Amino acid sequence: KAGVTQTPRYLIKTRGQQVTLSCSPISGHRSVSWYQQTPGQGLQFLFEYFSETQRNKGNFPGRFSGRQFSNSRSEMNVSTLELGDSALYLCASSSGQGNTEAFFGQGTRLTVV
Amino acid sequence: GQNIDQPTEMTATEGAIVQINCTYQTSGFNGLFWYQQHAGEAPTFLSYNVLDGLEEKGRFSSFLSRSKGYSYLLLKELQMKDSASYLCAVRDGDSGAGSYQLTFGKGTKLSVIP
Numbered sequence: 001k002a003g004v005t006q007t008p009r010y011l012i013k014t015r016g017q018q019v020t021l022s023c024s025p026i027s028g029h030r031s032v033s034w035y036q037q038t039p040g041q042g043l044q045f046l047f048e049y050f051s052e053t054q055r056n057k058g059n060f061p062g063r064f065s066g067r068q069f070s071n072s073r074s075e076m077n078v079s080t081l082e083l084g085d086s087a088l089y090l091c092a093s094s095s096g097q098g099n100t101e102a103f104f105g106q107g108t109r110l111t112v113v
Numbered sequence: 114g115q116n117i118d119q120p121t122e123m124t125a126t127e128g129a130i131v132q133i134n135c136t137y138q139t140s141g142f143n144g145l146f147w148y149q150q151h152a153g154e155a156p157t158f159l160s161y162n163v164l165d166g167l168e169e170k171g172r173f174s175s176f177l178s179r180s181k182g183y184s185y186l187l188l189k190e191l192q193m194k195d196s197a198s199y200l201c202a203v204r205d206g207d208s209g210a211g212s213y214q215l216t217f218g219k220g221t222k223l224s225v226i227p
Binding site: 002033035042044045048055106107 | 157
């Protein structure tokens with residue numbers, strides 16, 4: 001059974017640009033959650049998608065957005081990048097129903113210069 | 114809002130037992146998770162508690178007291194490979210039982226020494 005796949009693994013962007021990150025969940029999982037991880041703040045919840053609908057949203061500005069496709073793959077987009085957006089972006093895949101564990105992908109390391 | 118506290122760093126000796134504490138304050142509660150994260154890798158699930166008491170899984174055990182807003186992760190027979198960050202995370206009551214909106218503590222970096 002394939003794990004959670006995030007692409008790309010590493011990315012360098014310039015301030016003001018936008019970026020799109022991708023996450024393919026485990027086959028059969030319908031929930032994808034996105035987190036930002038930085039040394040100072042730890043893991044912070046961005047948003048969760050379930051069956052193509054945003055189910056929950058964290059406290060991030062509107063520059064951060066996402067979507068989920070019918071095959072459960074999800075993308076997140078960050079527009080007008082700022083230096084402070086440099087972080088490891090992790091997605092977590094779960095069935096989305098009941099108290100089941102989530103499986104994290106390896107993450108995308110974004111560096112904004 | 115939610116607040117989760119855990120120690121920043123701990124050091125323990127190979128073969129010993131270590132307890133990592135986590136305290137939380139939440140507007141609601143729908144489960145507490147522990148994750149392990151090695152440097153440069155993805156977090157991996159260790160345990161889940163939603164009722165008070167101890168959950169044991171091999172060398173790892175996790176305890177929860179909802180009335181005290183307190184949990185701990187117990188690691189027995191420590192091995193060098195247990196050197197990692199351990200993350201405590203709470204799912205609040207408003208998120209729904211199936212939701213994975215988790216609030217994480219900043220993690221405890223455990224160093225296991227010979």
